Amino acid sequence: MSEDEERRMFEPESWEERYAGEEKVWSGDPNPQLVAEVAALTPGTALDVGCGEGGDVIWLAQQCWTVTGADFSANGLARAKRHAEEAGLAERTSWWQADARTFEAGDREFDLVTCHFLHTPDGSMVDVAGRLATAVGPGGHLLIVGHAPSEALFQQSTHHSHHDAMFLAEELLPGLPEGFEPVVVEQRPRSTVRDGIRVDIDDSTLLARRPRSW
Template sequence: MRATDRESYDRLYRSTSAVWSGRANRQLVDEADGLPPGRALDAGCGEGGDALWLAERGWRVTAVDFSRVALERAAAGARARGLADRVEWVHADLDRWAPPAGRFDLVTAHYLHASWSDRAGVFRRLAAAVAPGGTLLVVGHQHGAAWEHGHQHAHDPDVLHRAEDVAAVLDPAEWEGVVTETRERDPEATARTGNPVPDTVLVARRSAAQ
């Protein structure tokens, strides 16, 4: 199954009771664990593992996904963990949805592997949502690799991106400490999904003086 749009992702989520592990992604934990909690945007939140991890640590989270099936599952998880009042679930397509500019202390997006009509535009809107002094974290699977992993789910290399693609939309005058790296994938995630492809990671801090 190649999930590239809302309908195919809905089918993917309906195919099993849980597509993902429910744990927060490793790069989010590494980058956000020391940040003071504030307002966070989780773009492409899926079943909500990252959003719930942030909420448990005091963040107010806006979590967005275009799969209603995934959002319903994520919201149920929030209720079960007593976090319903800390997460706002938004059903929207990032290809068209624009988050409020300058609103969030952390904007995080992991594995946005859909067929966006304007991927650079998606990255620009996410970057614009970061408040002065806030952090942008965008993580993907390394560009140019093809594989299949759990739940008969495969990624088309054409929908992947590089950290440098995200960095290219950032105005150097507005950002500092921009890091683009290839990092080893979480070994537990590799073992569970059969996907050994490294992560491509963009981390940047918006300048406090804007």
């Protein structure tokens, strides 16, 4: 696969194709670090960036959050909206077509902004973290989780751009606005199944809090 073809895998057109079929792409289960960190928070408003088919959005809504799911794929958002309606959560969910790489919050603020396994091949996740932080309201939290570089993942993927897109939680810290308080900055081990093979991986997990006065 050429470098251009590899990079295309990270673009909206590739994900539109991926979500164009009838079969589910993801399990629909919430991401484990979301469950671990949000369970202790008081429900309010939430924004899930890179929501895909809406698994995390639906879980948050079930926990009494009012949730906006954002993704750059119109097909993904259509699936997510349908899944939320099927779960009886249409009134607690809304949808926003947006690309995290050029994300601008405008005047929108949320008590929780979360982003799971969104990776950029050009190392711009530090910039993405800064952009997402602008959507966090006073006293709110930002949760970003991604794949940490690991030998297990490198063995499963021969795509160099995939390797370049992985990150450690501490690498995102320079992107946070001044005053944000890091609460969790670590790699958390997790066992998962990929292509029928059980592998041990690490979830790079960054949870940061915006002060109430800024």
